[in-house]
Amino acid sequence: MATRAPLIRIRQLRKTYLEGDATRCIFEHLDLDIHPGEFVALLGRSGSGKSTLLNLLSGIDLPDAGEIRVDGQTINTLDEQARTRFRRRRVGFVFQFFNLIPTLTVEENLLLPLELNGMNDAEQRRRATLMLDQVGLGSRRSSYPEQLSGGEQQRLACIRALVHRPLLLLADEPTGNLDDETGAQVLALLLKLHREAASTVLMVTHSREVAEQADRLLYLEASRVREIAR
Amino acid sequence: MxxxxxxxxxxxxxxxxxxxxxxxxxxxxxxxxxxxxxxxxxxxxxxxxxxxxxxxxxATHQISGGRQGIPETLYTRLRVDLGLRDVAPVVSAYVTVGADNAPRSDDHPGDRGELYQVLGVDPFAEAPFLGYLDELSEAGVDLNAFLTRSGAALLSRTLGRSVEVAAGSTRMTLHAVGWLQSPALQHLIVTDIGTAQDLFGKAGRLDRIDLILPEDAQGERLAQSIRALLPDGFKLERTATRNQATVDxxxxxxxxxxxxxxxxxxxxxxxxxxxxxxxxxxxxxxxxxxxxxxxxxxxxxxxxxxxxxxxxxxxxxxxxxxxxxxxxxxxxxxxxxxxxxxxxxxxxxxxxxxxxxxxxxxxxxxxxxxxxxxxxxxxxxxxxxxxxSRAALEARWRAALPRLSLFGLLLLLLGFVLLGFSSGLLAGFVGLFLLILGCALLTPVFMVALVRVNQGLIRGLPARMATRDVARHLSRTGVAVAALMVAFAATVGVGVMIDSFRGGVAIWITDLVNADLYIAPIALESGDDTQTLNPAVVAGLRTASGVAAVSVYRRNSVEIGGRPVTLLAVELAPRAKTGYRLVEGDPETAWRAFEQASAVMISEPLAYRQGLRAGSRITLPTAHGNRTFPVVGVFLDYGSEHGRILMQRGTYQDAWDDKAISTAALYALPGVDLARLREELLSCVGAVQPLWLRSNRDIRKFTLTVFDRTFTVTRVLRLLAILVAFVGVVSALMALQLERAREFAILRATGMTAGEVGWLVSLQTGFMGFAAGLMAIPVGLLLAAVLIFVINRRAFGWTLPFQVDPWILAEAVLLAIIAALLAGLYPLWRMARTPPAQALRSE
Structure with a gap:
C-alpha cells in the first residue's frame, strides 16, 4: 500500500477561525496521507476540527495555509466553481443528521447526484433503483424523507453518497444520531458499499467501537493528527 | 436545466x-x-x-379663433378666392339633456343634466366630408330628411327617437333621422349646420373650418395662402398638433x-x-x-x-x-x-x-x-x-448594517441634492423616490436603536425577549418593517399633502368669494362660455335696492406658451380686492397701478411657469395684435394650473373691443335679508334672462366638492398602496413566526402556556408595527414636504400651506400596529393547534 501514491495528501495545513476578537487555531502544520481504497476513521474530542477537516477535503472550506491534494489535484488553489465540480464528481458525503432533501422523494434524492453529474441515463437510473432494493428501500421510493425512520434515512444517505461512484466518501458521524443496533446496520452497509465500490472512506466518529471497524485509526488533537496503533 | x-x-x-x-x-x-x-x-x-x-x-387642418367665432364670409372666401374644395364649415358646442331650466339658487339648485356635444355640419360639403358623415351613422344618412326636417339629427340610440336639448336659454327638440353607430359616440349629436346655428344663436358664424390639404409642398403653399387670408386672432393648425397640445x-x-x-x-x-x-x-x-x-x-x-x-x-x-x-x-x-x-x-x-x-x-x-x-x-x-449555518446570515446582516445605513444616508443626500438643484417634475419624482429608498435602508438601524431603548425601559423577560428577537432576526424583520414603513409613510405624506391642499383651497376660496350673491347666465354652466349677461341685467343689478356694490367680470382665454390662460377683465368692488392675496408686490401700490396704468396682475402658477415677477412685463395677443402689459402683482390662486391674468375692464375693452360681461357679484347693504334680495332679483332681472344666482357658501361648497372629486382617485391609490403593504406584512410576519414554530415549542416545553407564547408573538409583531408606524411619521412628513413644496410646485406652480392633522399621524401608527397584529393571527392559530411535541420533532 505504501508503494502507491496517496489519494489524499495534506501538507503543512493551517486553519484558524475568528471567534469574537480572538483567533482560534484548529490545525497547525498538519500533514496527512490517505491511500486509495483505505477506510480511515478519524477520532477526536468535540471541537478538535474533525468536521472542519472533512469540509476542507471536500472544498467546502478553505485553509489559511498549506496544501490539500486529492487524486493529484491541489484543491485549495481551485476557484469556487472548480471546487464545486470537484466535490460533485469525486466526493460523496454522509452527514450525522442525514441532510436528505426534504422536498424530494426517496428515489429523487438518490437520483439527484446523478443528475448533477449529468449521469442520468437509463442504465444509471436502473442501477440506482437496484441500490434502493439492496438497502431495503425499494418499496419506499415514492416516500418523502420525513416519512422514513432514522435508520432508513441514513441508509438512503449512504447510497446517495456513493451512487455516482465518487473516489472519496466523507462520513461525518454517520451513526451519531442512531441507536446502537441501527448504527451497526448503517456501519455494515457503509463497509459493504466501500468494499463493493473500492472507494476511499474517511469517517469521523466519537465511538471507538465504530472506529475499530476501519482499516486505519487517526486521532486529532492539539492541531495535529496522530496514528493510533491497532 | x-x-x-x-x-x-x-x-x-x-x-x-x-x-x-x-x-x-x-x-x-x-x-x-x-x-x-x-x-x-x-x-x-x-x-x-x-x-x-x-x-x-x-380634416388635416382646422381654422379656429375669434371669441365670437368665425364669420361665414371667411368660408366663402376660402372656396371662392382660393378655390378650395375640401373645406367644410363646423359649428360645435355643448348642450344639456335632461336639465331643469329654472333659475338657480341655493334653494333651487336645479338638475344640471348631462353634457352632449353637438356637431353642426354642412351636408353639401364635398365628398370626403360626406363620406365621413356616412361613417358616423349606422346605415348611411338620409340627406333629404337630414336637411328638410326641423330638428333633424343623428342621435345615439340611448337618447331615443327624439330628445329635448338646452343650450343656455334656448331649448330645442331634436328628432333622430339616423343613429350613430358606435356606443363610444353616445355623447355626440350631429345636426345640420343651420340647426346648430339656431340652437346656439350663432347665425352667420362658425366655430371652425375643417380642411383637407395635401401632405406635400403644394399643401404647404396652400396653407401659407390661407394664413395670409386670415384676420388677426385666427389661426390655421394641423388637427393632430392641436389635439396633442390639448391632451398634453x-x-x-x-x-x-x-x-x-x-x-x-x-x-x-x-x-x-x-x-x-x-x-x-x-x-x-x-x-x-x-x-x-x-x-x-x-x-x-x-x-x-x-x-x-x-x-x-x-x-x-x-x-x-x-x-x-x-x-x-x-x-x-x-x-x-x-x-x-x-x-x-x-x-x-x-x-x-x-x-x-x-x-x-x-x-x-x-x-x-x-x-x-x-x-x-x-x-x-x-x-x-x-x-x-443559521447564525451566519444574521451575522452578515449585522456586519452590513453600518454599510447599509451609510448607503441609506447617501441616497437621502442624493435625493436632497437632486431636489435642490433640479427644476423638472421628473427629477422631482426621482428625488422623492431616492428619499423613500434612503429612509427604507435606514429602517433596520432605527429598529435596532429602538430595541436598545426599549430593553432599558421594559420589565419582564418575555417582553424583552419579544423585542430583542426583532433585532436578532434583522434579515427577516428589517425588510418587512421597511416595506410597512414605506407604505404608511406614503399614507402620511399623501394624506398631509391633500389636507394641506384642501386647507389652502378652502382659505383661498373663502377669501376670494366674499360677495353675497353671484350671477351668471345658465348657459355658462352648460359649458358654453361665450354666453354673456344681458346689459339690462347688469344695469338692473346696479340699481337694485339693497345692493351696496357690484363687481363684474369678463372671462376670455389667451394662449401663452401653448397653454390656455384665463384672462379676467374685472371691475371690482372695493371688498372684492381684499379677496386677492398678493404673494408678490405691495398691495396698495399694485392696486393703484392696476386701476390707473393699464397694468395686470397674474396668478402664481403663471408667474412660476413663465418666470415672471412683479415688475416684469407680459405680452398678450389682443384683438389689435400683440401688446405688452406691466405686471404689478402676483396673486395666490388655485383656480387654474395654467394661470390667470387679472386686468382692469377698461384696459381689456380697449385691447379686445369687447364690452360684454360674463358674470357679476354683488355686495348687499348691511342688514339686508339675502334670501329676500335674491327673490327680488330673480323676479326682476331673472325675467330678462335665465340666470343662476348663487350664494358664496354654495360656490365654496361646489369648489370643495370638485376638489374632493379630483382627489378621490389619489385617495383610492393611497388605500391600494396600504393594501399592498398589508399583504406584504402579513406574508412576512407569517413566514417569520411559522419558521419559529420549533422555538415556540421549546418555550411551551419549558413551561410557557399557549396564551403566554401567543402574547409573546403578538408583542413582537405589534412592536414591529409600532416601529414601522413610528418611523413612518417623520418619513411621511418629509414626503409631504417634498410633495407640497417641490412636486406640486413643479407640476402646477402653486404654493400650498403645510398643515398637519395629528389624526393622520396617529392613524398611521395605529393602522401599522393593527396590520402587524393581524399578521400574527394565523401563526398563533397554527401554534395553538400544534402539540409542542410535534413541533419539536418536525423542525
Whole structure:
C-alpha cells in the first residue's frame, strides 16, 4: 500500500477561525496521507476540527495555509466553481443528521447526484433503483424523507453518497444520531458499499467501537493528527 | 436545466401555499395598481383623441379663433378666392339633456343634466366630408330628411327617437333621422349646420373650418395662402398638433397618478424582495445540502431567480385581471377629474391597450427580477458551510448594517441634492423616490436603536425577549418593517399633502368669494362660455335696492406658451380686492397701478411657469395684435394650473373691443335679508334672462366638492398602496413566526402556556408595527414636504400651506400596529393547534 501514491495528501495545513476578537487555531502544520481504497476513521474530542477537516477535503472550506491534494489535484488553489465540480464528481458525503432533501422523494434524492453529474441515463437510473432494493428501500421510493425512520434515512444517505461512484466518501458521524443496533446496520452497509465500490472512506466518529471497524485509526488533537496503533 | 434541482426548490413553495399565495397577491396588487392607472390615463387620453377625431373627421387642418367665432364670409372666401374644395364649415358646442331650466339658487339648485356635444355640419360639403358623415351613422344618412326636417339629427340610440336639448336659454327638440353607430359616440349629436346655428344663436358664424390639404409642398403653399387670408386672432393648425397640445395639458395630472401607482409597485418590490429573502432564509439548510452535494452557485442562483420569475409571472397574470377590474372603476374617477379640470370628454370609453398590459407586465417582471437578485445572490454566493449555518446570515446582516445605513444616508443626500438643484417634475419624482429608498435602508438601524431603548425601559423577560428577537432576526424583520414603513409613510405624506391642499383651497376660496350673491347666465354652466349677461341685467343689478356694490367680470382665454390662460377683465368692488392675496408686490401700490396704468396682475402658477415677477412685463395677443402689459402683482390662486391674468375692464375693452360681461357679484347693504334680495332679483332681472344666482357658501361648497372629486382617485391609490403593504406584512410576519414554530415549542416545553407564547408573538409583531408606524411619521412628513413644496410646485406652480392633522399621524401608527397584529393571527392559530411535541420533532 505504501508503494502507491496517496489519494489524499495534506501538507503543512493551517486553519484558524475568528471567534469574537480572538483567533482560534484548529490545525497547525498538519500533514496527512490517505491511500486509495483505505477506510480511515478519524477520532477526536468535540471541537478538535474533525468536521472542519472533512469540509476542507471536500472544498467546502478553505485553509489559511498549506496544501490539500486529492487524486493529484491541489484543491485549495481551485476557484469556487472548480471546487464545486470537484466535490460533485469525486466526493460523496454522509452527514450525522442525514441532510436528505426534504422536498424530494426517496428515489429523487438518490437520483439527484446523478443528475448533477449529468449521469442520468437509463442504465444509471436502473442501477440506482437496484441500490434502493439492496438497502431495503425499494418499496419506499415514492416516500418523502420525513416519512422514513432514522435508520432508513441514513441508509438512503449512504447510497446517495456513493451512487455516482465518487473516489472519496466523507462520513461525518454517520451513526451519531442512531441507536446502537441501527448504527451497526448503517456501519455494515457503509463497509459493504466501500468494499463493493473500492472507494476511499474517511469517517469521523466519537465511538471507538465504530472506529475499530476501519482499516486505519487517526486521532486529532492539539492541531495535529496522530496514528493510533491497532 | 436540472429538473430535480428545480423540483426540490419548487416543492418548498408548494408546501407553503399561504406564503406562496400572499407573495403572488403582493406582486399582483402592485402590477394591478400600475396597470389600472395606466389604463385609466390611457383611456382618458384615447377618449379625448377619439372625441376629437370623430368631430374632426378626415380634416388635416382646422381654422379656429375669434371669441365670437368665425364669420361665414371667411368660408366663402376660402372656396371662392382660393378655390378650395375640401373645406367644410363646423359649428360645435355643448348642450344639456335632461336639465331643469329654472333659475338657480341655493334653494333651487336645479338638475344640471348631462353634457352632449353637438356637431353642426354642412351636408353639401364635398365628398370626403360626406363620406365621413356616412361613417358616423349606422346605415348611411338620409340627406333629404337630414336637411328638410326641423330638428333633424343623428342621435345615439340611448337618447331615443327624439330628445329635448338646452343650450343656455334656448331649448330645442331634436328628432333622430339616423343613429350613430358606435356606443363610444353616445355623447355626440350631429345636426345640420343651420340647426346648430339656431340652437346656439350663432347665425352667420362658425366655430371652425375643417380642411383637407395635401401632405406635400403644394399643401404647404396652400396653407401659407390661407394664413395670409386670415384676420388677426385666427389661426390655421394641423388637427393632430392641436389635439396633442390639448391632451398634453393634463400631462402633470397623469404623471402624478402614475407616480402614485409606481409607489404601490415600489412597495410591491419590497414585498418580492421580502418573499424571496424569506424563501432563501427558510431553505438555508436545503441550499447548504445542495451545495454540499455539488450544486454550484450559478445553478442555485438560476433556480432562485427562476422561482421569482414564476412567482412574478403568476402575480402579473393575476395582477392583469385585477388591474383590468380596478381600471374600469378608476377610469370613471380619472375622466371625471379630467372633465372637471381640463376638457370635456364626449367619449368615455374604457380602452384596454396591449401597450398598457405590456408596460405593467414588463414593469412587474423587471421589479420582480431586481427584487429577487439580491436573495438569489444570497443563496448562491455564500460558501456551503455558511449557508448551513443559521447564525451566519444574521451575522452578515449585522456586519452590513453600518454599510447599509451609510448607503441609506447617501441616497437621502442624493435625493436632497437632486431636489435642490433640479427644476423638472421628473427629477422631482426621482428625488422623492431616492428619499423613500434612503429612509427604507435606514429602517433596520432605527429598529435596532429602538430595541436598545426599549430593553432599558421594559420589565419582564418575555417582553424583552419579544423585542430583542426583532433585532436578532434583522434579515427577516428589517425588510418587512421597511416595506410597512414605506407604505404608511406614503399614507402620511399623501394624506398631509391633500389636507394641506384642501386647507389652502378652502382659505383661498373663502377669501376670494366674499360677495353675497353671484350671477351668471345658465348657459355658462352648460359649458358654453361665450354666453354673456344681458346689459339690462347688469344695469338692473346696479340699481337694485339693497345692493351696496357690484363687481363684474369678463372671462376670455389667451394662449401663452401653448397653454390656455384665463384672462379676467374685472371691475371690482372695493371688498372684492381684499379677496386677492398678493404673494408678490405691495398691495396698495399694485392696486393703484392696476386701476390707473393699464397694468395686470397674474396668478402664481403663471408667474412660476413663465418666470415672471412683479415688475416684469407680459405680452398678450389682443384683438389689435400683440401688446405688452406691466405686471404689478402676483396673486395666490388655485383656480387654474395654467394661470390667470387679472386686468382692469377698461384696459381689456380697449385691447379686445369687447364690452360684454360674463358674470357679476354683488355686495348687499348691511342688514339686508339675502334670501329676500335674491327673490327680488330673480323676479326682476331673472325675467330678462335665465340666470343662476348663487350664494358664496354654495360656490365654496361646489369648489370643495370638485376638489374632493379630483382627489378621490389619489385617495383610492393611497388605500391600494396600504393594501399592498398589508399583504406584504402579513406574508412576512407569517413566514417569520411559522419558521419559529420549533422555538415556540421549546418555550411551551419549558413551561410557557399557549396564551403566554401567543402574547409573546403578538408583542413582537405589534412592536414591529409600532416601529414601522413610528418611523413612518417623520418619513411621511418629509414626503409631504417634498410633495407640497417641490412636486406640486413643479407640476402646477402653486404654493400650498403645510398643515398637519395629528389624526393622520396617529392613524398611521395605529393602522401599522393593527396590520402587524393581524399578521400574527394565523401563526398563533397554527401554534395553538400544534402539540409542542410535534413541533419539536418536525423542525
Amino acid at each position: 436540472k429538473p430535480l434541482l428545480w423540483r426540490s426548490m419548487l416543492r418548498h413553495l408548494t408546501r407553503h401555499p399561504w406564503q406562496l399565495g400572499l407573495s403572488v397577491l403582493g406582486i399582483a396588487l402592485g402590477v394591478a395598481v400600475v396597470l389600472a392607472v395606466d389604463l385609466a390615463n390611457a383611456s382618458a387620453r384615447a377618449s379625448f383623441m377619439l372625441s376629437m377625431e370623430q368631430v374632426a373627421g378626415r 395639458l393634463s400631462a402633470a395630472f397623469s404623471l402624478n397618478l402614475t407616480a402614485m401607482s409606481l409607489l404601490a409597485l415600489v412597495v410591491g418590490m419590497f414585498l418580492i424582495y421580502n418573499t424571496m429573502t424569506f424563501s432563501v432564509v427558510q431553505r438555508r439548510g436545503l441550499l447548504g445540502m445542495l451545495r454540499a452535494l455539488g450544486a454550484d452557485r450559478r445553478e442555485l442562483f438560476s433556480v432562485v431567480l427562476g422561482e421569482a420569475l414564476l412567482l412574478g409571472l403568476a402575480g402579473i397574470l393575476l395582477g392583469a385581471l385585477l388591474g383590468l377590474w380596478i381600471g374600469s372603476g378608476l377610469v370613471h374617477l380619472v375622466t371625471r377629474a379630467v372633465n372637471d379640470l381640463y376638457f370635456t370628454l364626449n367619449v368615455r370609453e374604457y380602452f384596454v391597450t396591449p401597450l398598457s398590459l405590456l408596460k405593467a407586465g414588463g414593469m412587474g417582471l423587471l421589479v420582480t427580477l431586481i427584487a429577487a437578485w439580491l436573495p438569489a445572490r444570497e443563496a448562491a454566493a455564500a460558501p456551503p458551510g455558511a449557508v448551513l
